[in-house]
Amino acid sequence: MTGHLEYPEPSTKPHRVLDANGNLVDDQTSIDDDVGFLEEAFKAMLRARRFDERLLKLQRQGAIGTFAPIKGQEAAQVGAASTLRDDDWFVPSFREKAAMLLLGVEMADIFLTAAGWNEGLAGKKGDRRLPETVPVSSQLPIAAGIAYAARLRGEDTVAMVFFGDGATSSGDFHEAMNFASVLKAPVVFVCQNNGWAISTPRSAQTASSTIAQKAHAYGMPSAQVDGNDVLAVRQVVEEAVERARTKGLPSMVEALTYRMEVHTTADDPSRYRDDDEIEAWRARDPITRVETFLRSRSQIDDAMVEVLEEQIQDEIDRAWAATKTRIAELEEQSDEVIFDHIFEDLTPPLKRQRKDFLKTGRGANDG
Amino acid sequence: MAEKKDRAPTMVDAINRALHEAMDSDETIVVIGEDVGTNGGVFRVTAGLKEQFGKDRVIDAPLAESGIIGFSIGMAMNGLKPVAEMQFSGFSYYALAQIENHAARMRWRTRGAHSVPMVIRMPYGAGVRALEHHSESREAFFAHIPGLKIVIPATPARAYALTHAAIRDPDPVIVMEPKAVYRTIREDIDGIEPAEIGVSRTVREGGDLTIVSYGAMLHRALEAAESLAADGIDTDVIDVETISPLDAAPIAASVEKTGRLLIVNEAPPSFGPAGEIAMRVMEESFYSLHCPIRRICGWDIHVPFFAREQAYLPSVDRIVRAARDMITD
Ligand SMILES: Cc1ncc(C[n+]2csc(CCOP(=O)(O)OP(=O)(O)O)c2C)c(N)n1
Ligand SMILES: [Mg+2]
Numbered sequence: 001m002t003g004h005l006e007y008p009e010p011s012t013k014p015h016r017v018l019d020a021n022g023n024l025v026d027d028q029t030s031i032d033d034d035v036g037f038l039e040e041a042f043k044a045m046l047r048a049r050r051f052d053e054r055l056l057k058l059q060r061q062g063a064i065g066t067f068a069p070i071k072g073q074e075a076a077q078v079g080a081a082s083t084l085r086d087d088d089w090f091v092p093s094f095r096e097k098a099a100m101l102l103l104g105v106e107m108a109d110i111f112l113t114a115a116g117w118n119e120g121l122a123g124k125k126g127d128r129r130l131p132e133t134v135p136v137s138s139q140l141p142i143a144a145g146i147a148y149a150a151r152l153r154g155e156d157t158v159a160m161v162f163f164g165d166g167a168t169s170s171g172d173f174h175e176a177m178n179f180a181s182v183l184k185a186p187v188v189f190v191c192q193n194n195g196w197a198i199s200t201p202r203s204a205q206t207a208s209s210t211i212a213q214k215a216h217a218y219g220m221p222s223a224q225v226d227g228n229d230v231l232a233v234r235q236v237v238e239e240a241v242e243r244a245r246t247k248g249l250p251s252m253v254e255a256l257t258y259r260m261e262v263h264t265t266a267d268d269p270s271r272y273r274d275d276d277e278i279e280a281w282r283a284r285d286p287i288t289r290v291e292t293f294l295r296s297r298s299q300i301d302d303a304m305v306e307v308l309e310e311q312i313q314d315e316i317d318r319a320w321a322a323t324k325t326r327i328a329e330l331e332e333q334s335d336e337v338i339f340d341h342i343f344e345d346l347t348p349p350l351k352r353q354r355k356d357f358l359k360t361g362r363g364a365n366d367g
Numbered sequence: 368m369a370e371k372k373d374r375a376p377t378m379v380d381a382i383n384r385a386l387h388e389a390m391d392s393d394e395t396i397v398v399i400g401e402d403v404g405t406n407g408g409v410f411r412v413t414a415g416l417k418e419q420f421g422k423d424r425v426i427d428a429p430l431a432e433s434g435i436i437g438f439s440i441g442m443a444m445n446g447l448k449p450v451a452e453m454q455f456s457g458f459s460y461y462a463l464a465q466i467e468n469h470a471a472r473m474r475w476r477t478r479g480a481h482s483v484p485m486v487i488r489m490p491y492g493a494g495v496r497a498l499e500h501h502s503e504s505r506e507a508f509f510a511h512i513p514g515l516k517i518v519i520p521a522t523p524a525r526a527y528a529l530t531h532a533a534i535r536d537p538d539p540v541i542v543m544e545p546k547a548v549y550r551t552i553r554e555d556i557d558g559i560e561p562a563e564i565g566v567s568r569t570v571r572e573g574g575d576l577t578i579v580s581y582g583a584m585l586h587r588a589l590e591a592a593e594s595l596a597a598d599g600i601d602t603d604v605i606d607v608e609t610i611s612p613l614d615a616a617p618i619a620a621s622v623e624k625t626g627r628l629l630i631v632n633e634a635p636p637s638f639g640p641a642g643e644i645a646m647r648v649m650e651e652s653f654y655s656l657h658c659p660i661r662r663i664c665g666w667d668i669h670v671p672f673f674a675r676e677q678a679y680l681p682s683v684d685r686i687v688r689a690a691r692d693m694i695t696d
Contacts, residue, residue: 089445118475118476118478119478121478121480122477122478122480123477123480123481124480125479126480126481130481131476131477134468138437138464138468138469141433141434142437142440142465142469144437145439145442145444145445145449146441146444146445148438148441148442149441149442149444149445149446149447150445152423152424152442153445153446153447159441171431171461172433172434172437172465175429175431175433175434175437176434176437176438178429178431179428179429179431179434179438182429183426183428340479341474341475341478341479342474342475342513343537344474344537347516347565347612348565349612350612
């Protein structure tokens with residue numbers, strides 16, 4: 001007898017509020033109450049886009065090192081991060097600069113890190129906006145542990161963790177999803193499915209119909225959302241945050257988006273993808289969509305956008321100037337700080353090595 | 368050294384008592400691992416904790432080592448003090464990435480904004496006729512990582528003292544527990560103070576030769592010292608109970624007295640702790656050496672299946688022969 005094996009097909013209709021042209025998908029819905037949010041989101045996304053562009057320019061000039069651009073993913077990040085409270089935990093991968101900026105991470109600190117200085121990650125003590133994570137998916141079990149600790153300590157805070165489509169193939173993704181579900185940790189798993197993991201397309205990454213469906217194996221609810229629709233993302237993630245906050249339980253959101261730029265500045269996408277694909281996604285640009293909508297509602301006009309652009313450029317200029325000043329200061333200091341913070345107290349072998357370093361390394365004592 | 372008393376605690380009892388005391392005095396401490404709760408751990412090290420402190424603080428984790436360590440790192444970053452158990456050290460490698468990339472690095476990369484005060488306990492080592500993958504001695508893996516402390520107790524009292532010390536430490540500490548000693552020695556632990564991590568201990572004094580060891584092999588080194596004493600060869604025996612950061616000062620001081628250093632451990636010799644100990648002594652006391660430093664270790668092979676595991680481990684005889692050669696050369 002056959003017919004025992006089956007595929008329960010998941011839903012593949014992502015939640016969407018505004019279409020690519022900035023029109024309401026369902027003209028029965030009213031988003032009058034969300035216009036204020038959309039205006040803020042527009043500003044935040046534009047700010048992130050311009051900052052990203054500056055990073056790219058600086059990298060091409062050799063002023064900073066390799067970094068991962070966010071162009072095209074602003075809505076997924078701003079929509080999701082906009083649902084966090086100040087005391088919630090933000091656990092990013094390496095491509096969350098739009099979310100970081102929204103959550104108050106200083107541009108100058110991001111510049112400083114990108115320029116190769118450890119001090120860029122020196123947050124405030126116990127800062128709940130964690131720094132970027134480079135090893136793909138390794139931040140996921142950590143986020144689950146953070147959330148579990150919050151619950152055990154009687155807080156109603158949540159942990160929101162970001163990762164890509166590629167990350168969902170790794171063991172840590174599955175382990176984290178399972179731990180969060182079994183041990184009941186208030187985590188919001190936000191996957192930005194941007195179609196690519198460097199040169200590996202989504203289709204070669206997993207045979208799952210959706211990434212969202214992976215949550216079901218862990219008894220966890222999930223949803224797909226148009227990741228270039230900032231309000232849709234916010235609505236879906238808000239539901240996940242609410243579930244985490246009030247019930248202490250995890251959920252997963254798959255935001256369908258696209259990386260319009262290089263993977264990192266060390267990458268050449270022409271080797272693996274066509275310009276046609278990029279063009280197709282350009283038509284679904286998350287910022288244009290909101291701008292069109294806001295203009296149609298006369299919430300913004302040319303003059304306002306121009307002022308906004310100037311303000312943003314000015315902020316970025318000031319941040320970069322501050323970064324250069326900071327770098328000049330750091331270059332004056334002894335490099336012996338590289339030994340700091342390996343442990344709370346330096347161990348005797350490290351004290352000896354630091355002494356050797358001061359005698360022979362590039363330190364302040366150099367003649 | 369270890370007093371043999373019928374009712375005195377074994378190493379398992381000693382660690383268990385330390386965990387009870389610590390959890391009782393500090394409610395941020397949580398224990399997590401495979402089968403640590405209801406079952407009390409496969410070696411019974413965590414027995415009774417769940418009954419006393421509840422399932423939220425004594426977490427029976429899903430079977431995933433990277434998940435256990437990653438989850439623990441998160442708990443440590445958010446105000447808890449996790450004591451994570453790797454059921455056997457041979458399976459801890461799944462968690463090596465979390466340990467290297469996050470536990471050991473978080474304080475440094477955030478310039479002190481975050482820290483990972485956690486303990487990772489793992490039974491390790493050969494000698495108990497265990498299944499494949501259950502007998503390795505890979506302390507060098509961990510000791511090579513900056514930002515980690517590695518301790519290895521050799522007796523119940525030292526296990527008690529080091530477990531307390533590891534829990535109090537503000538940074539990640541790995542406690543490798545020599546399972547060959549889990550139940551073979553009984554020792555009084557009343558009144559034992561928490562250890563000072565980073566201190567090597569002289570456990571026997573003599574003037575002719577310095578033997579350095581740790582873990583289960585310390586007992587073979589001591590047995591060798593006994594038999595050498597019968598021949599009139601007096602041995603300093605030093606227990607390096609902290610592998611990293613290594614305290615070489617007492618070893619160097621001893622070598623300055625004896626002029627001879629023999630290192631005994633069960634890890635494979637190449638690129639292992641014995642090489643590091645030798646190098647540190649060369650740096651500090653080279654001119655006191657009367658003869659080349661020697662090491663008696665396992666071999667650069669996988670630990671054989673248990674019928675032949677004693678062929679792998681340093682025997683008392685090998686230690687005694689090496690020591691005699693060094694004296695007569
Ligand atoms: C564990 C690990 N393996 C490989 C890499 C190198 N690497 C960096 S990003 C990346 C692709 C990640 O893809 P995805 O998760 O989809 O995130 P995206 O880059 O698209 O944001 C790879 C392979 C890494 N950083 N970490
Ligand atoms: Mg991707």
